Amino acid sequence: MSAPSRPLRRDAQRNREALVAAAKGVFAARGLDAPLEDVARAAGVSIGTLYNRFPTRAELVDAALIDTVEASVASAAQALTAPDPWQGLVDHLTAIGGLQARHRGFTDICVRTLPPDSATEQAKRRGHELFVALLDRARAVGALRPDVDTSDIGLLVWAAVRATDGLREVAPDAWRRHLAIVLDGLRGTAAHPLPGAPLSPEAVRDAMAFGQRES
Structure with missing residues (x-):
């Protein structure tokens, strides 16, 4: 049995929440093919942080x-x-x-x-x-x-x-x-x-x- 996932640190959790909120707005306005760089920019984080929290577009789409x-x-x-x-x-x-x-x-x-x-x-x-x-x-x-x-x-x-x-x-x-x-x-x-x-x-x-x- 795999070990339970550890809870995110506060800053990591804040980044995740910001990314999901930003993705909701960007995807609503522009569709699911909108550049992920725009999502990261709207969330106020780097594209690296986005991929750290959501390794694939599908995972971000699912959350958003x-x-x-x-x-x-x-x-x-x-x-x-x-x-x-x-x-x-x-x-x-x-x-x-x-x-x-x-x-x-x-x-x-x-x-x-x-x-x-x-x-x-x-x-x-x-x-x-x-x-x-x-x-x-x-x-x-x-x-x-x-x-x-x-x-x-x-x-x-x-x-x-x-x-x-x-x-x-x-x-x-x-x-x-x-x-x-x-x-x-x-x-x-x-x-x-x-x-x-x-x-x-x-x-x-x-x-x-x-x-x-x-x-």
Whole structure:
């Protein structure tokens, strides 16, 4: 059995906390590919100190994004308690749209994979399970059209938010109107058959990642 890890010295703990706080701000504004030198500068430490505390980018991303990902999981769990399955789904998708609109790092982490034992990746798996339950619940009462799946909805929400990126400074909530249009198209009543089949989760991740590279 390995010896328990020793607690960090006070200065080391302060550096770690400063780096996580700085990474939260930098990743939210610029995405997960932002230069780590910018994170170190915002934290007021050297890049060497950053790598001493977080040897890999994945470890820093995990520490910086876990709270936001957990918030998305809590949203899904709360939505499952809504008396109206459709309203619960709408509330959750609106919350996800809000996270994507104000946090580029969250949008990135939705289509990227960290080590499977990382806290963020474990939270993502819980969130996906809850999301599937939300869809099943809304589908069971006829509120959600039966021919859409998680890939369809994930890509549609991302597209509605991403399409208004250029308006963020003058109309920060413009995405809400476009998301509302998308949500009406997901209703089960009066739905017309859709052409083709849903994209695979891998294809959706590739499409969303390509959009991020183009920004």
